[in-house]
Amino acid sequence: MYSARPRIRRSAPAGRRTRLALTGPAALLAAALTACSGGASGSAEVGGDGKAPGTSISVNLTGKAATPGEPVKVTLARGKLKAVTVTAGEGGALAGKISADGRAWISERVAAPGTAYTVEAKDADGGSGRATFATAEAEKVNKLSLAPGKNTTVGIAQPLSVVFDHPVKDKAAVEKALKVSTSNGTEGSWGWLQDYSGKDRVDWRPEEYWKPGTKVTLDAQLNGVDTGADGGWFVRDYSTTFTIGAAQVVEVDLDRSRLSLNRDGKQVLDIPMSAGTPGGEKASWRGTAVLMSKEGTINMRSETVGLGDAYDKMVDYSMRLTWSGMYVHAAPWNAGYFGQANRSSGCVGMSDADAAALYGQVRVGDPFEMTGAQAKGTVAEGNGYGAWNLSWADWQAKSALK
Numbered sequence: 001m002y003s004a005r006p007r008i009r010r011s012a013p014a015g016r017r018t019r020l021a022l023t024g025p026a027a028l029l030a031a032a033l034t035a036c037s038g039g040a041s042g043s044a045e046v047g048g049d050g051k052a053p054g055t056s057i058s059v060n061l062t063g064k065a066a067t068p069g070e071p072v073k074v075t076l077a078r079g080k081l082k083a084v085t086v087t088a089g090e091g092g093a094l095a096g097k098i099s100a101d102g103r104a105w106i107s108e109r110v111a112a113p114g115t116a117y118t119v120e121a122k123d124a125d126g127g128s129g130r131a132t133f134a135t136a137e138a139e140k141v142n143k144l145s146l147a148p149g150k151n152t153t154v155g156i157a158q159p160l161s162v163v164f165d166h167p168v169k170d171k172a173a174v175e176k177a178l179k180v181s182t183s184n185g186t187e188g189s190w191g192w193l194q195d196y197s198g199k200d201r202v203d204w205r206p207e208e209y210w211k212p213g214t215k216v217t218l219d220a221q222l223n224g225v226d227t228g229a230d231g232g233w234f235v236r237d238y239s240t241t242f243t244i245g246a247a248q249v250v251e252v253d254l255d256r257s258r259l260s261l262n263r264d265g266k267q268v269l270d271i272p273m274s275a276g277t278p279g280g281e282k283a284s285w286r287g288t289a290v291l292m293s294k295e296g297t298i299n300m301r302s303e304t305v306g307l308g309d310a311y312d313k314m315v316d317y318s319m320r321l322t323w324s325g326m327y328v329h330a331a332p333w334n335a336g337y338f339g340q341a342n343r344s345s346g347c348v349g350m351s352d353a354d355a356a357a358l359y360g361q362v363r364v365g366d367p368f369e370m371t372g373a374q375a376k377g378t379v380a381e382g383n384g385y386g387a388w389n390l391s392w393a394d395w396q397a398k399s400a401l402k
Contacts, residue, residue: 059119061111061133068113068135068233069226072096074105080124081105087118112224113138113233140232142166146218146240148365153245156211157290158365159385160204160218160240168200169228171400177222180204183215191390191398193382196323201382207392209367210244217241245363250291250328252348254284254372257339259328259348261361268361271354272339274331276346278374284346286375289321290385291366294359300327317355321368322384328368330355342374 060073072094074084080102086094094117096107102124111117114137122128147161148154160180168174175190188206195201204218218241222234251260254275261269276284295318316330331349338350350358367388370379379386387395396402 057121057129059131059133061117061135062131064134065136066111066133068111068115068138068224071110072107072117072119074119074121076103076121076123079127082122082124084122085120087120088112088115109221110224111135113235138233138235140166141235142168142227142232143234144220144222144238146220146238148240148242150240151242153243153363155291155363155365155367156209156244156247156249157288157367157385157388158210158242158244159290159387160216161385162202162220163195163197164200164227164231166231167228168202168231170226171200171202173225174222174227175202175400177220177225178202178204179219179221181217181219183213184211186210186214186216189396189399189402191381191387191395192400193387193398195382196384203381203385203387205387205395209247212244212247214244215241216244245365248361248363248366250358250362250366250368252284252368252370254278254286254342254370254374256372257337257342259350259358261358263361269354269357271350271358273348273350273354274334274337274340274344275342275348275374276344276376277342278376281376282345283374283376284342284344284348284370285322285326285377285379285383286370286372287378287386288388289326289368289370289379290388291362291364291368292320292322292384293364294319294362295327316352317359319359319362320384322379322386324383328355328358 057077058075061067061070072086074081081098081104084096084098084105086096086107088094094107094109094111096105098105105121113135116134117132119131119133120128121130143165145163148158162178171192178190180188186206188204190202190204192200192202210216218239220238223237225234227234247264249262251262252273252275253259257272257274259269259271259273260267276282297314297316298318299313300315300318301312315327318327318329320327326346328348330352331344331347332352334344334349335351337343378389381387381390
């Protein structure tokens with residue numbers, strides 16, 4: 001799986017024979033343990049005269065610049081292993097299992113770049129041994145950003161979203177390392193897409209909106225995963241945990257120029273509004289968008305969304321729906337069109353009072369379901385969180401493991 005690694009810098013030759021210091025009762029001195037490279041057997045000096053026959057142990061990774069990205073394998077020539085501990089760095093450990101015949105142990109995770117490891121082994125007869133090795137440092141390191149933030153409460157449409165600093169060629173290896181668990185057994189799927197920034201991104205969503213109260217945890221066991229020639233290696237793990245809040249859905253009817261907030265199936269706000277002017281680039285998007293952030297008062301300039309010098313305004317109660325610049329916000333300058341016609345530059349505007357009421361009740365992660373003919377197209381999956389605009393089958397097909 002990790003056959004080519006031209007980006008690993010080697011500072012010293014691997015493959016040196018490593019001696020193990022041995023301890024144990026005098027009657028068991030014949031079960032001495034020795035760590036050797038390349039699977040070769042060796043013996044250590046034991047007993048008073050050093051002539052006792054030795055039983056050797058091999059560690060597949062040796063030296064000071066061993067290749068990372070591979071599991072650690074410890075093999076015993078004779079007898080049975082009782083326990084093996086592989087400690088990484090300043091106290092982390094690699095879990096692993098002893099084979100059915102007791103002759104080998106293999107780690108569940110791979111060795112990470114630039115890490116020193118200590119191997120300690122005990123056999124069934126009381127012999128013990130110790131070996132060390134270090135992996136080569138990565139010449140390029142990949143990192144990521146996670147949404148939502150740790151220990152937050154979000155709306156029922158919020159996906160898990162991972163954006164990578166560098167391209168990910170081996171998407172299957174990365175996806176295997178992303179472990180999602182939920183408090184109620186909710187099932188979902190990862191889907192790979194291109195973020196609006198142009199970076200590789202993978203999102204996880206359930207088939208339908210989350211159930212309120214669901215606790216979600218991501219354990220990204222990425223340390224030691226190689227993302228490919230242009231991406232580099234991960235050198236740490238990541239995690240986040242969040243909770244799903246109330247079942248809130250915002251419905252935006254572009255043709256009627258009205259917006260409603262529904263909670264648990266009941267309407268709590270009904271607001272006249274004016275969306276984007278139909279018939280061109282100023283039209284609004286249709287489909288389901290997810291509230292990305294509540295940004296308060298911000299400066300909006302038309303040049304940042306490709307509309308020349310049409311506007312430059314300080315805008316209150318700004319709620320972002322897409323990376324391309326679609327917001328819901330206060331727009332008192334458009335009061336004559338509220339509930340009557342769509343005459344904005346793409347955003348959904350309303351009165352100060354209505355915007356304040358909506359801003360105070362919506363939550364990041366709430367879905368905004370926008371319908372109507374007066375739209376310029378459907379929100380793309382990478383333009384904010386547009387994954388809900390794909391069927392479940394189409395979303396599942398974006399997984400690297402299906």
